[in-house]
Every structure is written in C-alpha cells, then in structure tokens.
Amino acid sequence: MNIKKVAITALCLSSLVAGSAVAQDKKTLAIVVKGLDNPFFEQINLGCKKWMSENADSAYECLYTGPASSSDEAGEVQIVDDLLVRGVAAIAISPSNAPAMANRIRAIAPTIPVMTLDADFLEQDRDLRKTYLGTDNYLMGVKMAEQASKLKSNGGTVCLQLGNVAADNINARAQGFRDTIAGSMKVDRLTGQNGWTEIAGCPLYTNDQADIANQQMSDVFTANQDLDAFILIGGWAQFAPQAYAQVTDQVMDKLNSKELIIIAGDTLPPQTKAFREGRSHSQVGQRPFEMGYRAPDVMIQLINGEKVDDPLYTGLDICTAEDAGFCAAK
Known part of the structure; x- marks a missing residue:
C-alpha cells in the first residue's frame, strides 16, 4: 500500500x-x-x-x-x-x-x-x-435492548445501524441487543420474537462514516413511516450534529410522542446535546x-x-x- x-x-x-x-x-x-x-x-x-x-x-x-x-x-x-x-x-x-x-x-x-x-x-x-x-460490547447491546423494551413494551419494527461488517465490537453489541430483546441466545435476526421485527434492508452498515449514517437514517425514515425504533449501535450519525439535527427534524413529532424511539451508542458532547434536545431517547456511552x-x-x-x-x-x-x-x- x-x-x-x-x-x-x-x-x-x-x-x-x-x-x-x-x-x-x-x-x-x-x-x-x-x-x-x-x-x-x-x-x-x-x-x-x-x-x-x-x-x-x-x-x-x-x-x-x-x-x-x-x-x-x-x-x-x-x-x-x-x-x-x-x-x-x-x-x-x-x-x-x-x-x-x-x-x-x-x-x-x-x-x-x-x-x-x-x-x-x-x-x-x-x-x-x-x-x-x-x-463489554455485548453488555452494551444488552443495555440498549433494555432501554428499547422499556420504551416499547409491546415491541415493534426496528432497524439496527452498524459500522464495519467485520468489526467485532459492533457485532457483539448487535448480538447483545438481539439476544436480550428476543429473550433467547444467538439470534441472527429479529423476526417477531417478543413482538420485535427487523425491517427489510436492515441492518445498515455505515463503514463508520457520519455522512453515510445520516443519509441511511433519512432514507429509512422516508421509506418506513411506521417504523417503531431506530438503534444506532454506534454513534456515527450523531458525530455530525448539524446533519443529525436535519434528519431528526423529519420525525420530531414522532420522537416527542415516542411513536418512534431512537437509542444510540456513546455519550460524546454532541450526542448528549442531541439527547437533551429530544433527538434520542437513551444514550449508552462508553469511556x-x-x-x-x-x-x-x-x-x-x-x-x-x-x-x-x-x-x-x-x-x-x-x-x-x-x-x-x-x-x-x-
């Protein structure tokens, strides 16, 4: 190279x-x-x-x-x-x-x-x-699932946003989320377990790029008007706060009413600001x-x-x- x-x-x-x-x-x-x-x-x-x-x-x-x-x-x-x-x-x-x-x-x-x-x-x-x-990335996914279950006790449709396909930490979080929310181990995909179903086209892979992450969110929100939950397994979209604000502006009424919930990974300053503005419902942060x-x-x-x-x-x-x-x- x-x-x-x-x-x-x-x-x-x-x-x-x-x-x-x-x-x-x-x-x-x-x-x-x-x-x-x-x-x-x-x-x-x-x-x-x-x-x-x-x-x-x-x-x-x-x-x-x-x-x-x-x-x-x-x-x-x-x-x-x-x-x-x-x-x-x-x-x-x-x-x-x-x-x-x-x-x-x-x-x-x-x-x-x-x-x-x-x-x-x-x-x-x-x-x-x-x-x-x-x-403990599996535990991080567990905590995300616990927050989603509290906010949507009956389950719903969900999209997971991941990073690189071969990133062990991100995949471990996704596994922790799926296993916990489904109530069983080694779940490859949510297909109705405890009321939760992953929508077609998800999970999404951002390649750790904030611009791609925000475009993906916007596209999913536009194409899936009845989506119940969007899970940022990592905080990529929120790392570009202006773009993230524009994307979430599309669905602020749904976020305010909790018709749509967003759970996101990490607690960097732009992300905690988004949380305080109601642009996410929970942040699960690393150190x-x-x-x-x-x-x-x-x-x-x-x-x-x-x-x-x-x-x-x-x-x-x-x-x-x-x-x-x-x-x-x-």
Missing part, C-alpha cells in the same frame, strides 16, 4: 515543561485506532496525552495513530505492520477488520506484547493478544478517554511480564429521560 495514503501519525506528547524536549531514547507504546476522523477515537488520544503529561519521567512515550479514514481497513493493517517493523515496545490495536488484522499479526508473529482496546479480535484469534481493554489513559500502563505491565486480567472493562454510562445523569452534565 502507498504509504502516502496512510495518515501521518500524531505523537501524544504534551508540553510537560516549557521548552523541554522528549528524550530520544524513550521507548514507544503505540495505540492504533480505526480512524483519525472519528471523534470517539480523539477521546482515546486525549487519554494518551493525559498519561504523557503525568509521566514526564517515564522511559516510555505514547504514540497515537491510525488511518485518516475509519473506512480504510487496509490502511490500519499497514500502519500496524510498519510500527512492528520499525520497532515499538508494545502495541494496542482497535481492529476495524478483526480477521484481517489478526491474520497479519499471526503472519508477523511479533515478540512484543500485543493488546486490543475498544475492539477485540474474534474469539478464535484472541491468543494473539495479551488482553483486551475497553467496553474512550479512560481507554487511552489506561492503555500505556497496561502495556508497561505486559512488558514487565506482570499478570494482567483479561478482559479489562471500562464500564458504561446510561442516560434516560428518568435519569439524565451523565448526559445532563456534558
């Missing part, structure tokens, strides 16, 4: 002391995310920077990077490849295409510690990493800042041969009309 297509890496090096320079012999702890265009991952970057600001005397530096676009699965694999060839002390990866990334890691067989954060490898490939740091802040310490533990729990979950923040909680404060 042409390296010019790969995003320029962004070193998470904060100004620790005015005019000071980072020692050249620092070892690198690399964090590779799905795409630098996603504001969710910028929170991971901020966590990385916070760690740097608090560890000026550390022998390690934190490197935050990823492809320019979240849809560039091959670009992410290439970045990981380049980092491993260049030499880093440890690496934390949020794989966009879990099988493709695992295949490359298996082929390279790095001797340094490899961990995942935010998104994991598929179960059959988890021997390739030491631990996973991030959300990406914590992921970026904790990842360097976990990698150092792995480098030192210390025992680390697997997985390491970072928790969820849930906002509803009855308990705005986290969303009211942001």
Whole structure:
C-alpha cells in the first residue's frame, strides 16, 4: 500500500515543561485506532496525552495513530505492520477488520506484547493478544435492548445501524441487543420474537462514516413511516450534529410522542446535546478517554511480564429521560 495514503501519525506528547524536549531514547507504546476522523477515537488520544503529561519521567512515550479514514481497513493493517517493523515496545490495536488484522499479526508473529482496546479480535484469534481493554460490547447491546423494551413494551419494527461488517465490537453489541430483546441466545435476526421485527434492508452498515449514517437514517425514515425504533449501535450519525439535527427534524413529532424511539451508542458532547434536545431517547456511552489513559500502563505491565486480567472493562454510562445523569452534565 502507498504509504502516502496512510495518515501521518500524531505523537501524544504534551508540553510537560516549557521548552523541554522528549528524550530520544524513550521507548514507544503505540495505540492504533480505526480512524483519525472519528471523534470517539480523539477521546482515546486525549487519554494518551493525559498519561504523557503525568509521566514526564517515564522511559516510555505514547504514540497515537491510525488511518485518516475509519473506512480504510487496509490502511490500519499497514500502519500496524510498519510500527512492528520499525520497532515499538508494545502495541494496542482497535481492529476495524478483526480477521484481517489478526491474520497479519499471526503472519508477523511479533515478540512484543500485543493488546486490543475498544475492539477485540474474534474469539478464535484472541491468543494473539495479551488482553483486551475497553467496553463489554455485548453488555452494551444488552443495555440498549433494555432501554428499547422499556420504551416499547409491546415491541415493534426496528432497524439496527452498524459500522464495519467485520468489526467485532459492533457485532457483539448487535448480538447483545438481539439476544436480550428476543429473550433467547444467538439470534441472527429479529423476526417477531417478543413482538420485535427487523425491517427489510436492515441492518445498515455505515463503514463508520457520519455522512453515510445520516443519509441511511433519512432514507429509512422516508421509506418506513411506521417504523417503531431506530438503534444506532454506534454513534456515527450523531458525530455530525448539524446533519443529525436535519434528519431528526423529519420525525420530531414522532420522537416527542415516542411513536418512534431512537437509542444510540456513546455519550460524546454532541450526542448528549442531541439527547437533551429530544433527538434520542437513551444514550449508552462508553469511556474512550479512560481507554487511552489506561492503555500505556497496561502495556508497561505486559512488558514487565506482570499478570494482567483479561478482559479489562471500562464500564458504561446510561442516560434516560428518568435519569439524565451523565448526559445532563456534558
């Protein structure tokens, strides 16, 4: 792959002391995310920077990077490849295409510690990493389903909006949602279980792109006037607040009356604002800042041969009309 297509890496090096320079012999702890265009991952970057600001005397530096676009699965694999060839002390990866990334890691067989954060490898490939740091994604789907069931106790028609087809974290959320709302395990599709039915053409796949996500929502609302629920398994559409406002303007009467409900993943500031404006009925949020802040310490533990729990979950923040909680404060 042409390296010019790969995003320029962004070193998470904060100004620790005015005019000071980072020692050249620092070892690198690399964090590779799905795409630098996603504001969710910028929170991971901020966590990385916070760690740097608090560890000026550390022998390690934190490197935050990823492809320019979240849809560039091959670009992410290439970045990981380049980092491993260049030499880093440890690496934390949020794989966009879990099988493709695992295949490359298996082929390279790095001797340094490899961990995942935010998104994991598929179960059959988890021997390739030491631990996973991030959300319990199946539980996140469970919580979304619980909110939908409270708002629509008799069920209804539903459309799920997902990200990349091969993203393990997103697929785990969708599975948690379907299993919980259907009341049984390993449900491939909702076909009337407990009154819930997925409409034709859904689930939708956004490739983690906000513009695609909003266009998909608009098209679904137009074509399905009787839709009961739209579930943003990830927050992509809400990451473009102006476009999301325009899309939800089409159905605000239905949202206000709860004829149509929207449950969305994540609680970044544009999303909590949308929630407060009544453009969603519940937000189930992850903690990406914590992921970026904790990842360097976990990698150092792995480098030192210390025992680390697997997985390491970072928790969820849930906002509803009855308990705005986290969303009211942001």
